[in-house]
Amino acid sequence: MFVDGALPTDLAAIPTEAAAMEQVGFDGLLTFETSHDPFFPLLLAAEHTERPKLITSIAVAFARNPMNLAHIGFDLQAASGGRFVLGLGSQIKPHIEKRFSMPWSHPAARMREMILAIRAIWATWQTREPLDFRGEFYRHTLMTPMFDPGPNPYGYADIWLAGVGPKMTEVAGEVADGFFVHPFSTPEYVRTVTLPALERGFAKSGRKRSDFTISWPVFVVTGTDDEEVATNEQAVRKQIAFYGSTPAYKPVLELLGAGDLSDELNRLSKHGKWDDMAALITPDLMDAFAVQASPEDVPRVCRERFGALVDRVSFTPSYQRDPQRWADVLHDFRG
Numbered sequence: 001m002f003v004d005g006a007l008p009t010d011l012a013a014i015p016t017e018a019a020a021m022e023q024v025g026f027d028g029l030l031t032f033e034t035s036h037d038p039f040f041p042l043l044l045a046a047e048h049t050e051r052p053k054l055i056t057s058i059a060v061a062f063a064r065n066p067m068n069l070a071h072i073g074f075d076l077q078a079a080s081g082g083r084f085v086l087g088l089g090s091q092i093k094p095h096i097e098k099r100f101s102m103p104w105s106h107p108a109a110r111m112r113e114m115i116l117a118i119r120a121i122w123a124t125w126q127t128r129e130p131l132d133f134r135g136e137f138y139r140h141t142l143m144t145p146m147f148d149p150g151p152n153p154y155g156y157a158d159i160w161l162a163g164v165g166p167k168m169t170e171v172a173g174e175v176a177d178g179f180f181v182h183p184f185s186t187p188e189y190v191r192t193v194t195l196p197a198l199e200r201g202f203a204k205s206g207r208k209r210s211d212f213t214i215s216w217p218v219f220v221v222t223g224t225d226d227e228e229v230a231t232n233e234q235a236v237r238k239q240i241a242f243y244g245s246t247p248a249y250k251p252v253l254e255l256l257g258a259g260d261l262s263d264e265l266n267r268l269s270k271h272g273k274w275d276d277m278a279a280l281i282t283p284d285l286m287d288a289f290a291v292q293a294s295p296e297d298v299p300r301v302c303r304e305r306f307g308a309l310v311d312r313v314s315f316t317p318s319y320q321r322d323p324q325r326w327a328d329v330l331h332d333f334r335g
Helices: 011-024 040-048 066-079 093-099 107-127 166-175 187-205 226-244 247-255 259-269 274-279 283-289 295-306 323-333
Strands: 002-006 028-031 053-056 084-089 158-163 178-181 213-217 219-221 290-292 312-314
Touching: 002 323, 011 028, 011 040, 011 323, 028 040, 028 312, 040 053, 040 066, 066 084, 066 107, 084 107, 084 178, 107 158, 107 166, 158 166, 158 213, 166 178, 166 187, 178 187, 187 247, 219 226, 226 247, 226 259, 226 274, 226 283, 226 290, 247 259, 259 274, 283 290, 290 295, 295 323
Parallel strands: 002 028, 002 312, 028 053, 053 084, 084 158, 158 178, 178 213, 213 312, 219 290
Antiparallel strands: none
8 A cells, every 4th residue: 555645835845845755755745726736846846756656636627628737747747757647626616616717517527528638638749640639528629839749758647536426436437547535435435436436437448446546535643642643633523524514525424324414514614613513523423534543553554444445545644753753654554
């Protein structure tokens, strides 16, 4: 099992932190599209590391278009020596329409077409065949020499897709190279909903599970002292409550017999009562969603809980406080 960790958002800190994360043993370095661009840190990380994969987890696909993402993916794949992973997610309708001022419709079908369009553009650059992609949502039929970067010496970047519902998950199995399990998932949900949907996608494309990567950004409550554990526990409790307030994620709670909690969390979120929401996350729900263990036990618990389901997990401990201890812990993930 490989383990990935999140890069900081401060661009000035990236060179030092990326090198330190590689040294301590992370197999991949992640960025997220929240309050900062997800691509700039990876360009800096590419310059200051040699081994880890460099992964957007995730970039908002529908905030962009296939040509834009094709160029970004091409350049980061070249700059990183073939280590870039273009991780994409759909976001939700209000953010796409109200925050990004972009169109929203049929997200699973649109995402499928977007990935196919990116690959068609890369194929044109790689083979010099005419660009002729005509879909329902995207149309790319013009590529003149001035805008063609030519073949990438490292080939195509992998494209991984995030999802929760079965439709988007099936798209990942059909056209993507990998899948991000949503943090707001449980092993039971992955077994009963996620994996069957991926298998349906594999069947459409004639692929097997061994051709594919599954990554899970897991909630981990751990620490080197009681204060750090308590801080992590409260942060995870708030994150679970935040995700639980999203109506699209209600099926995850329903599988736990806690569907009514989704409605209550959603109601409280509309009034900004974030602390009240966190207080509703019971110990049983913490056990269902989070790994709670000492640093040395985290690899064993992750392998027992997720090893039969995924290839990679991600979390970011406070490794700076005791780098050697965490280097030993991260090494144990592969033991």
